[in-house]
Amino acid sequence: xxxxxxxxxxxxxxxxxxxxxxxxxxxxxxxxxxxxxxxxxxxxxxxxxxxxxxxxxxxxxxxxxxxxxxxxxxxxxxxxxxxxxxxxxxxxxxxxxxxxxxxxxxxxxxxxxxxxxxxxxxxxxxxxxxxxxxxxxxxxxxxxxxxxxxxxxxxxxxxxxxxxxxxxxxxxxxxxxxxxxxxxxxxxxxxxxxxxxxxxxxxxxxxxxxxxxxxxxxxxxxxxxxxxxxxxxxxxxxxxxxxxxxxxxxxxxxxxxxxxxxxxxxxxxxxxxxxxxxxxxxxxxxxxxxxxxxxxxxxxxxxxxxxxxxxxxxxxxxxxxxxxxxxxxxxxxxxxxxxxxxxxxxxxxxxxxxxxxxxxxxxxxxxxxxxxxxxxxxxxxxxxxxxxxxxxxxxxxxxxxxxxxxxxxxxxxxxxxxxxxxx
Amino acid sequence: xxxxxxxxxxxxxxxxxxxxxxxxxxxxxxxxxxxxxxxxxxxxxxxxxxxxxxxxxxxxxxxxxxxxxxxxxxxxxxxxxxxxxxxxxxxxxxxxxxxxxxxxxxxxxxxxxxxxxxxxxxxxxxxxxxxxxxxxxxxxxxxxxxxxxxxxxxxxxxxxxxxxxxxxxxxxxxxxxxxxxxxxxxxxxxxxxxxxxxxxxxxxxxxxxxxxxxxxxxxxxxxxxxxxxxxxxxxxxxxxxxxxxxxxxxxxxxxxxxxxxxxxxxxxxxxxxxxxxxxxxxxxxxxxxxxxxxxxxxxxxxxxxxxxxxxxxxxxxxxxxxxxxxxxxxxxxxxxxxxxxxxxxxxxxxxxxxxxxxxxxxxxxxxxxxxxxxxxxxxxxxxxxxxxxxxxxxxxxxxxxxxxxxxxxxxxxxxxxxxxxxxxxxxxx
Numbered sequence: 069x070x071x072x073x074x075x076x077x078x079x080x081x082x083x084x085x086x087x088x089x090x091x092x093x094x095x096x097x098x099x100x101x102x103x104x105x106x107x108x109x110x111x112x113x114x115x116x117x118x119x120x121x122x123x124x125x126x127x128x129x130x131x132x133x134x135x136x137x138x139x140x141x142x143x144x145x146x147x148x149x150x151x152x153x154x155x156x157x158x159x160x161x162x163x164x165x166x167x168x169x170x171x172x173x174x175x176x177x178x179x180x181x182x183x184x185x186x187x188x189x190x191x192x193x194x195x196x197x198x199x200x201x202x203x204x205x206x207x208x209x210x211x212x213x214x215x216x217x218x219x220x221x222x223x224x225x226x227x228x229x230x231x232x233x234x235x236x237x238x239x240x241x242x243x244x245x246x247x248x249x250x251x252x253x254x255x256x257x258x259x260x261x262x263x264x265x266x267x268x269x270x271x272x273x274x275x276x277x278x279x280x281x282x283x284x285x286x287x288x289x290x291x292x293x294x295x296x297x298x299x300x301x302x303x304x305x306x307x308x309x310x311x312x313x314x315x316x317x318x319x320x321x322x323x324x325x326x327x328x329x330x331x332x333x334x335x336x337x338x339x340x341x342x343x344x345x346x347x348x349x350x351x352x353x354x355x356x357x358x359x360x361x362x363x364x365x366x367x368x369x370x371x372x373x374x375x376x377x378x379x380x381x382x383x384x385x386x387x388x389x390x391x392x393x394x395x396x397x398x399x400x401x402x403x404x405x406x407x408x409x410x411x412x413x414x415x416x417x418x419x420x421x422x423x424x425x426x427x428x429x430x431x432x433x434x435x436x437x438x439x440x441x442x443x444x445x446x447x448x449x450x451x452x453x454x455x456x457x458x459x460x461x462x463x464x465x466x467x468x469x470x471x472x473x474x475x476x477x478x479x480x481x482x483x484x485x486x487x488x489x490x491x
Numbered sequence: 492x493x494x495x496x497x498x499x500x501x502x503x504x505x506x507x508x509x510x511x512x513x514x515x516x517x518x519x520x521x522x523x524x525x526x527x528x529x530x531x532x533x534x535x536x537x538x539x540x541x542x543x544x545x546x547x548x549x550x551x552x553x554x555x556x557x558x559x560x561x562x563x564x565x566x567x568x569x570x571x572x573x574x575x576x577x578x579x580x581x582x583x584x585x586x587x588x589x590x591x592x593x594x595x596x597x598x599x600x601x602x603x604x605x606x607x608x609x610x611x612x613x614x615x616x617x618x619x620x621x622x623x624x625x626x627x628x629x630x631x632x633x634x635x636x637x638x639x640x641x642x643x644x645x646x647x648x649x650x651x652x653x654x655x656x657x658x659x660x661x662x663x664x665x666x667x668x669x670x671x672x673x674x675x676x677x678x679x680x681x682x683x684x685x686x687x688x689x690x691x692x693x694x695x696x697x698x699x700x701x702x703x704x705x706x707x708x709x710x711x712x713x714x715x716x717x718x719x720x721x722x723x724x725x726x727x728x729x730x731x732x733x734x735x736x737x738x739x740x741x742x743x744x745x746x747x748x749x750x751x752x753x754x755x756x757x758x759x760x761x762x763x764x765x766x767x768x769x770x771x772x773x774x775x776x777x778x779x780x781x782x783x784x785x786x787x788x789x790x791x792x793x794x795x796x797x798x799x800x801x802x803x804x805x806x807x808x809x810x811x812x813x814x815x816x817x818x819x820x821x822x823x824x825x826x827x828x829x830x831x832x833x834x835x836x837x838x839x840x841x842x843x844x845x846x847x848x849x850x851x852x853x854x855x856x857x858x859x860x861x862x863x864x865x866x867x868x869x870x871x872x873x874x875x876x877x878x879x880x881x882x883x884x885x886x887x888x889x890x891x892x893x894x895x896x897x898x899x900x901x902x903x904x905x906x907x908x909x910x911x912x913x914x915x916x917x918x919x920x
Binding site for chain 1: 501502522523524525526527574576577579580581582583584585586600601602603628629631632633635636638639641642643644645745746747748749751780784785786791794795797800801802821851852854855856857858859861862864865866867920
């Protein structure tokens with residue numbers, strides 16, 4: 069299913085065969101502890117690196133290189149999994165089998181990936197100044213644009229308030245001030261440090277000869293001196309104290325209610341499977357209590373759902389409502405969670421939730437990016453579970469397990485994005 | 492019934508198709524090794540179809556805007572009071588539906604109990620149950636959906652853009668309608684639309700996954716209710732759209748961090764479907780990538796001047812009766828972006844397109860086509876929307892091969908006319 073080749077103390081290559089798709093994806097992930105000090109620099113690095121490298125000296129050359137590979141794609145940015153800030157580079161190409169003239173597309177793509185990550189353009193002891201200046205602006209735009217999508221903005225604000233003072237409360241791209249403080253020299257120094265002192269996962273999913281790709285990776289990295297690194301660690305315990313209630317006002321027509329809970333369950337513990345089912349019953353789709361009560365019964369919202377953040381042990385409920393329905397929606401949400409805690413779970417709700425989770429897990433088999441993402445997560449957790457194992461665990465969950473898991477969930481933060489003028 | 496088989500040697504794909512005596516068009520596409528099966532039961536009926544003549548009648552029926560979408564929501568209620576989602580949930584199916592300008596689609600994906608899920612899909616879409624009470628309840632839910640869009644800057648910039656391009660074409664109207672228009676919907680109107688557009692002769696079923704074709708067909712046949720196919724087409728009445736744009740510029744204020752823009756060109760070469768339309772689409776895809784892609788001069792100039800950022804995209808959208816190019820992004824100076832793009836287009840008009848660029852980008856478009864076969868959901872959606880335009884996606888290779896540099900050059904001259912250019916901007920409050 070998945071074959072791992074250790075390249076050196078820090079770098080591993082993971083190959084997931086998936087020949088039924090017509091593409092092959094290639095991803096490289098650099099793991100860093102999410103901290104206020106580093107976040108802005110780490111957030112900037114992928115964007116600077118993708119501007120040019122030894123192989124292709126600017127964006128135009130990179131674009132033409134990719135176009136010649138039948139429109140291969142390249143994406144770089146940051147991900148956040150709990151308190152792991154990940155610098156991610158995602159490439160994808162049609163598989164060699166479909167190259168009309170027998171071109172070795174994956175090889176060519178791997179060369180570009182490795183050159184982008186390990187062979188940046190260096191001038192006067194720093195990154196190229198114009199790349200850094202332009203990307204600082206680009207990244208600042210992205211940080212500020214978070215507010216444009218009110219739904220994800222409200223959800224993030226809830227997490228930010230909930231985890232204030234914890235690494236989790238740091239935005240994945242850092243801050244505007246943090247980005248402003250960076251220059252081409254300090255950023256390059258930081259790059260040199262992290263590239264040699266971080267765990268790096270490389271994934272290939274599709275159709276490849278992984279042993280040959282591993283050789284290529286070695287040839288790019290064997291002159292670099294690495295110091296052994298481990299995956300970032302995370303603490304799931306919440307802060308003691310009152311429930312936080314936060315209200316922001318903005319010029320909007322619909323209110324966004326976002327409620328944050330601490331699950332107090334790690335994704336490495338066996339209680340996690342019961343928690344997965346509890347979340348599904350609560351707000352994991354059209355079979356859930358939130359959908360059927362907040363939306364269908366009370367007509368309060370078009371969307372009302374809950375999600376688990378498995379790395380930090382959070383559960384987040386999001387819904388869009390009329391301003392004056394805040395109390396009603398809030399009360400109903402907590403009431404539905406309470407009913408799960410009391411074991412008021414119908415056979416239908418329970419079975420539907422198990423089926424929905426199994427269906428979602430199986431669907432990973434048809435998507436290369438999801439597959440990479442799933443195994444990337446497992447690496448961080450140190451679980452190394454495969455999909456079949458996960459399915460088995462979900463099938464074993466009982467209603468008692470669900471109730472037990474639900475009873476560990478604690479309300480932490482209530483966030484409401486309201487209209488201007490106290491509406 | 493017998494299905495016809497079609498094969499594509501290059502993509503190694505095959506598809507089976509036929510028309511059932513009820514009038515329903517059926518497509519079954521086996522995908523070996525896939526875990527997920529995906530089925531879409533779609534009607535050629537979208538938000539633009541508010542005025543029509545029912546076959547056999549001679550008067551025009553006019554219904555409130557947003558009714559196709561409203562009807563989609565209400566299809567989930569069942570005569571016995573049960574909820575359709577519950578039935579899918581029992582079989583592990585993930586069900587959903589959507590309404591676009593030109594289509595309403597009911598769908599599910601499932602990794603097990605495929606036939607039970609398929610039966611459920613066929614049954615509920617063929618059994619409408621509307622009451623005035625349930626219509627009223629839905630007005631609250633859809634009201635919140637409309638409000639959600641009201642705050643969505645990306646959505647607003649798009650509809651304001653369409654409002655610039657079109658004077659009459661109903662594509663400029665919001666798919667969900669307005670709070671006011673949906674308040675005029677009642678159960679009688681819903682039945683009227685249902686009985687017209689959900690006649691099976693106006694519908695298509697597409698099933699894709701690692702499935703047995705014969706077995707799947709059996710399930711379909713035994714779950715088709717008796718239907719009298721229309722002998723004539725449903726006559727859809729669209730207002731005559733002038734060649735000219737409605738207005739060149741529009742702006743709105745919303746809570747955004749920096750201005751968001753969408754600019755583009757109204758396509759006036761419209762009114763045809765089939766492979767001719769597909770060829771135009773391929774020509775336009777090549778052109779857009781040549782002119783505005785990541786490797787283009789325009790992109791480089793705009794990015795390096797700080798006029799655009801990571802969020803910049805250009806695409807061509809088409810239907811037989813309307814089409815347009817849309818270029819969108821964020822910028823502190825959308826007007827300047829617009830000016831630079833028009834300036835660039837003028838200079839290409841003088842100097843001509845690059846043949847090297849054309850050859851390279853033609854490869855990109857081929858890669859994109861190969862890539863569309865990966866995801867069963869995306870494939871089904873593309874295939875269906877094309878079928879409703881009388882385009883057979885299996886013919887892609889032949890049409891693609893025939894596209895020449897001269898075709899693309901001619902298309903450039905015809906499409907990128909400054910008279911047809913518009914700009915829509917959302918400014919921060």
